[in-house]
Amino acid sequence: MIVCFVEDDELSAQAVGFARTLGEVRAVTFAGAYQPAAWAKALAAQEAEAIVAAGSDRGNELLAHVGALLDQPFAANVTAIDGDVVTRVRWGGSLVEEARLHGAPKLLTVAPHVHAPAEFDPEVLEAVDDGSPKVLERVEESSGGVSLRDAKVVVSGGRGVGSSEGFAIIEELAGLLGGAVGCSRVVTSAGWRPHADQVGQTGTKISADLYIACGISGATQHIAGAKGAKKILAINTDPEAPIFASADYAVIGDLHEVVPAISAELRRVRG
């Protein structure tokens, strides 16, 4: 029996799909306030050949607790499994690792978007409140704009933008497209934009239809956050910039001229 922790989301459906390739699956979930150590205790008590979850914040956290409770190894963000050899994502997806997962039960989470989703009807497990930390309240953030993670279009600026004020033209284009503004890590480190705008391995991973990268060189850590976009358009003066190796469309030019020109053209075609 494979036990699969699920929430009501797409990544859980993918995890169930993956788990079914290993054997018969029992989808399980919990009710009430999120209390990872207590939920993990209930998961660890299940009879299973493998305990699986989505490679989400909660999935990875719960499986790490289960690994600690059972003193077993845990493989995060697995893309494939063959016997006891797993393939897992490292370096934000720039590298994968093949590793032997010893011990039993097998503990793993499933990397996002590697397996087709499957339907599930979860059983609700009882977790005993053991006094461990749990979520006390949820504070909604009034961002006002389109969220970076869910925006259909993200217009991002990098070092090439040059300053905080330089983002005015990026904001204008994003506004015309009903999209969100993003940036690279250089920009947040310089204090030009808040970290909430950062696209990348340690920032937000986007899922836009179009990602427009302006003056961004394209470090692997940045690509790790951008590659969820269906199409990438890169604007850069340097034709050798690594960003072009990840881009579908390229404009070789100075963003300070190209971006306002695109905004003007959009206004023109809209009349």
Add this chain to the structure above:
Amino acid sequence: MVLTADAQALETKHLGFTISPHEECAVEEAVRIGGEVVVLTLGPAEAEEQLRDQMAIGADRGILLKTNGEEWDAQSTAAAIVDAIRAEGPFDLILFGNESADAAGFQVGIRVAHALGLPVVTGLKKIEVQGDRVRCERDVGGARDVVEAPLPAVLTVLEGLNLPRYPSVPGRLRAKSKPLAVVEPARPEQRLEKLRLVVPEGQGKQAEILENAAAVVAVMQSLGVA
């Protein structure tokens, strides 16, 4: 990305090393909270440089769990850290990056907390120490979950928690004379045993060059986003 001939590691001949972004924020936060700050890492002798950098921004002393350069899996890393904390502690707060930039195991902090019998809260973007408790916030897509824990506690943090400072020149000079303990733990049998690394295929596209703004807008229209 280029691998070594045995596919066990990245070829680093032409690369520099740096602390992971999440851990950098963890150290910055510890220095801001105040009190004695100890920085610890597990890695080869060269990792002393990262510990000195962190002492340059304000950590008081360092502990290097020295390896021969081989990678350690999360279980054995956690076990070595637990031994060091037992020997050097107790500590009021034990901070980790939520996941490392390279191995991305998402588990060392949680394993250490269980071994020490401490509460753990992960993925934090805000920490407030209030007397003998800590109030924590984590991002959950457009909202924040609030969690509290009694001290001592283990917390794992994310970049964005703060904006880490750069080491100053006087800070670097002071760091040179701060105490650094070197311990050489034995590497146990690996239970998530790395066999090899692979660079995934499909990295390297041929981008279509767009010559002018009209061509860009035409592409936007074809994608249905204009």
